[in-house]
């Protein structure tokens with residue numbers, strides 16, 4: 001039986017050292033994936049992102065949204081945001097992800113990339129509002145895109161393609177030792193939605 005030979009193995013660590021990244025592959029069936037993509041595109045309150053880069057306020061082409069269980073404040077690229085309450089679809093996705101990872105999440109940052117010209121530069125998600133070494137669960141809908149990790153010291157690279165309806169989990173010391181990015185590409189002409197479920201430290 002070689003039928004499952006090429007299926008992603010969620011127990012496999014994609015990183016060679018200093019962190020853990022597990023790729024689960026597609027975790028929603030085709031109909032659910034299509035429904036969720038269209039629903040998120042329509043019902044999420046998408047806004048162009050604002051960030052302070054080298055002291056200057058910039059507005060990104062990429063759109064973002066921030067949802068949570070509570071009205072959390074969250075500081076990202078030096079701008080503080082307040083979370084909106086989870087929609088029924090976000091709660092459904094969250095429950096599914098919690099069952100698959102055995103972790104609890106209380107917030108979600110969403111990104112909408114209109115096409116391959118939009119991406120996200122190298123960064124790590126270790127803002128002070130997040131639990132230290134907390135787990136991040138990343139869901140992708142729409143166009144498949146490459147996602148790259150780079151080790152902060154050795155500069156070693158690890159690439160993974162994030163499929164429509166797939167789940168990627170980053171945990172342990174990943175954010176301390178690795179950067180990640182979504183490189184821009186000329187090959188992708190359609191939209192991609194990314195959801196990163198996170199664990200905001202409720203003590204703050």
Ligand SMILES: O=C(O)CCC(=O)C(=O)O
Pocket residue numbers: 109111120125138147180182194196
């Ligand atoms: O779009 C992605 O896959 C990654 C997004 C990301 O890294 C982030 O929101 O922090």
Ligand SMILES: [Fe+2]
Pocket residue numbers: 123124125180
């Ligand atoms: Fe990130």
